Amino acid sequence: MNKSILKLTVVAALGISGVVVAQTPKTIAYAASSLNDLNQQKEDIENKQDNVQSKLTDKNDKISDVKDQQSSVKEEIQRLNTAISSTQVKIIEKKEQVSTTKEEIKKLEEQIAEVKKRIEKRNELLKERARSYQETGGAVSYIDVLMGAQSFSDFIDRMGAVATIVEADQDILKEQEADKKLLEQSQAELKAKLSSLEQMLSDLEGMKSSLNSQKKEKDNLMAKLEKKEDDIHAEMLSLEEEEALLADQKVAMEKAIGLEKSRLAEAARQAEIARKAELERQRKAQAAAAAKANNSGETNSPSNTSANTESSSEPAVSTPAVSSGSFTKPANGYISSGLGQRWGTFHAGVDIAATGPVPIVAAADGVVIRSYTSSSYGEVVFISHSIDGQIYTTVYAHMSSGSRLVGAGQVVHKGQQIGTMGNTGDSQGQHLHFELHRGEWNAAKSNAINPIGIVPM
Ligand SMILES: [Zn+2]
Structure with missing residues (x-):
C-alpha cells in the first residue's frame, strides 16, 4: 500500500499520465490526463498556426506573381497605346493626302472639261469652214481670194496663205488633243494614287482596330489581375484574423497548462501528506498492537483507532x-x-x-x-x-x-x-x-x- 502511494507521488510529480491503481485521490489521475489533453490541444493550435503561416507565405508568393504579371501587362498596354497613337497620326496624314488628291483630281477634271469644250468649239468652227468651203460661201471666198490674183506668183502666194490658215487650224486642234490626252493621263495617275492612298488608309484603320482590340484584351487581363490581387488580399486578411485568434487560444491554453501543472504539484504535495499520515497511523496501530501484546491495561489506543475510522467513513463530510x-x-x-x-x-x-x-x-x-x-x-x-x-x-x-x-x-x-x-x-x-x-x-x-x-x- 505504501509502495503504491509512493509510485503515485512520483508519477504525479513528473506529470506523467498513467494507470494509477486504487487508493489515489482521483483528481490526480484526472489532472495528469487533462494536462495531456491540454498539451495535445496546444499542439493542435501550433499545427494550425504553422498551417496558417504557410498559407500566408503562399499567398504572399501569389501576390508577387500577380504583381509581376501586372507590370508586364502594363508595359504591353503602354506599347499598344504608343502604337495606336502613331497609327492615328498616320491615319490623319493619309486622310489629308486623300483629300488633297481628290481636290487635284477634281481640278484636273475641270481642266479636262474646259479643254474638251475648246476642242469642240474649234471642231465646230472647222466643220463650218469646211462646209462653206465645200458648199459655196466659204469656197467662193477662198476661190475669190485665189481668183483675185493679179499674176501667177500672186496666185501662188495667195494659195500658200489659204493653206497656212487651214493648216494652222489643224495644228491648234492637234495641240488641244494632246493637251486633253495629257490631262487624262494625269487624271488616271492621280486616280491610281488615290486608290493606293485609300488602300493605305483602310490598312491603317484595320491596324488601329486590331491594336484597339489587343488593348481591350490587355485591359481586361489587367482588370482580372487586379481583381485577383484584391481576392488574395481578402484571403490574407481572414488568414491574419485566424492567426490572431490562434495566438489568443494558444495563450489561453498555456495559462490553463500552467494552472494544471501547479494543481498537479499541489496534488502531489497532498498525496505526500496523506502518505505520511498513513505511515503515522500504521506506526500508531503497530505500537498499539505491541502494547496490547504486552498485555497492558491501556484502552486509549483502540478508541483512538475507532475514532479515526469513524471520521473517515462519515458520509456527510466526505467528497x-x-x-x-x-x-x-x-x-x-x-x-x-x-x-x-x-x-x-x-x-x-x-x-x-x-x-x-x-x-x-x-x-x-x-x-x-x-x-x-x-x-x-x-x-x-x-x-x-x-x-x-x-x-x-x-x-x-x-x-x-x-x-x-x-x-x-x-x-x-x-x-x-x-x-x-x-x-x-x-x-x-x-x-x-x-x-x-x-x-x-x-x-x-x-x-x-x-x-x-x-x-x-
Ligand atoms: Zn434552491
Whole structure:
C-alpha cells in the first residue's frame, strides 16, 4: 500500500499520465490526463498556426506573381497605346493626302472639261469652214481670194496663205488633243494614287482596330489581375484574423497548462501528506498492537483507532464518489427540493441538504466563469462546461462564507472540490442550491434544465 502511494507521488510529480491503481485521490489521475489533453490541444493550435503561416507565405508568393504579371501587362498596354497613337497620326496624314488628291483630281477634271469644250468649239468652227468651203460661201471666198490674183506668183502666194490658215487650224486642234490626252493621263495617275492612298488608309484603320482590340484584351487581363490581387488580399486578411485568434487560444491554453501543472504539484504535495499520515497511523496501530501484546491495561489506543475510522467513513463530510460519465454528484446529501414551481416562483435548480462540513465539487470538467458573493445566491460559483460540443453551465449557491476554493478563469475537473456547503444569501438552512443550464446562464434562467437524470444525485 505504501509502495503504491509512493509510485503515485512520483508519477504525479513528473506529470506523467498513467494507470494509477486504487487508493489515489482521483483528481490526480484526472489532472495528469487533462494536462495531456491540454498539451495535445496546444499542439493542435501550433499545427494550425504553422498551417496558417504557410498559407500566408503562399499567398504572399501569389501576390508577387500577380504583381509581376501586372507590370508586364502594363508595359504591353503602354506599347499598344504608343502604337495606336502613331497609327492615328498616320491615319490623319493619309486622310489629308486623300483629300488633297481628290481636290487635284477634281481640278484636273475641270481642266479636262474646259479643254474638251475648246476642242469642240474649234471642231465646230472647222466643220463650218469646211462646209462653206465645200458648199459655196466659204469656197467662193477662198476661190475669190485665189481668183483675185493679179499674176501667177500672186496666185501662188495667195494659195500658200489659204493653206497656212487651214493648216494652222489643224495644228491648234492637234495641240488641244494632246493637251486633253495629257490631262487624262494625269487624271488616271492621280486616280491610281488615290486608290493606293485609300488602300493605305483602310490598312491603317484595320491596324488601329486590331491594336484597339489587343488593348481591350490587355485591359481586361489587367482588370482580372487586379481583381485577383484584391481576392488574395481578402484571403490574407481572414488568414491574419485566424492567426490572431490562434495566438489568443494558444495563450489561453498555456495559462490553463500552467494552472494544471501547479494543481498537479499541489496534488502531489497532498498525496505526500496523506502518505505520511498513513505511515503515522500504521506506526500508531503497530505500537498499539505491541502494547496490547504486552498485555497492558491501556484502552486509549483502540478508541483512538475507532475514532479515526469513524471520521473517515462519515458520509456527510466526505467528497462524493466521482461517477464515470460526463457528470458527477456535486455534493453528498438528500434532495430537499426539486426543480419546478415552488410557492408561486420557479425554482431553477435542485437543493441538496446535509449537515456538517460538506464538500462541494465541480459536476464536470470545465472552466470557472464566476466566483463571487451574490445577495440571492450567497457565496456562489459558476462553471462552464463543453460536453460533446454542447455548452452547459452549472451554478453552486449558498456556500459557506470564505469556502470558495476557485476563481474565474480556473480550469476545474469533475469531482474537484470548489467549496463547502453553507447557508449564505437567500437561504433557510444549510444546503447546496445546484442549477444546470443547457447553454449560457441568463437572468431569466430560460436555459435551466432538470439535472435529475443527467447529473447523478
Ligand atoms: Zn434552491
